[in-house]
Amino acid sequence: MKEAHKFHYFFTSGLNFLTSVPLLHHDDCRLLGIDPDLTIYVEEIYGDDDLLAQHAITPAGAIIQSVDEQESPNNFAPLALPANLQRPAPVNHAQKLSFSGPRQRGLREAERITDVVRPLEVPTKIKLIQQLKLDILPPQILGIAESRVLAEAHLSPDTCLVCRRLRIAYALTTPRYEADNQPYDYDTLELYTAHLYDVADNDIEVSPDIVLAGLPGVELSRPMDCIVFQRHLFVADGGSANRSSHVHVWQMRD
Secondary structure, eight states: OOOHHHHHHHHHHEEEEEEEEOOOOOSSSEEEEEEEOOOOOEEETTTTTTEEEEEEEEESSOOEEETTTTTEEEEEEEOOOTTTOOOOOOSSGGGGOOBOOSSSSSSSTTTTTHHHSOOHHHHHHHHHHHHHOOOOOOGGGEHHHHEEEEEEEEEETTEEEEEEEEEEEEEEEEEEOOOOSSSEEEEEEEEEEEEEETTTOOOSSSHHHHTTOTTSSOOOOOEEEEEEETTTEEEEEEEEEOOOOOEEEEEEOO
């Protein structure tokens, strides 16, 4: 077994999936914190006007408190949060995985796109196409155009789970045009992932096998935030047009 596979298997085999709690909207979400009774406090940001909704959720998945800006736009009051809340940790150890790259779309030759993206091997390109159900060929995938670590949480002193947003650049078979008639022959797509990270690793990238492996028990859509507290892992998972946002919970075995 490759070292990356051993590393991933060792930690994910210690995660026992407990529950997946659907939220009320379909856009972005983040964890406000977890209290000592494992009540989950979560915030949703949704709609064209970035409205807020906040919920307190029991470990069993029942929403016990909820406020929504759409329902009271003129007197919206956020939830009162307990003083002893365990809040998300700042991004620290995994920050070196973040980088900015080329524009969202443009011209490959003029922007020397192959020089500024981080390349991917053919097996990784094939796996990306299958996982994202893309109607393109492997040679069209140019590489990683941008990476942003959204959150990190320690599973052990030396290992983090990170929630990360990637932009993948791919070539178009024929040029297209922006609304202002500007041509472009490459575009990018977003990929959200939650994966393990060895804090002692000096590499600027993680093995694609780990990045694309996912977590046991549930298929993640857009993992955006995470907390480890009292040997439980909580992940806030953003939604899409046909799927509401969720909070997923695992228990960490010894």
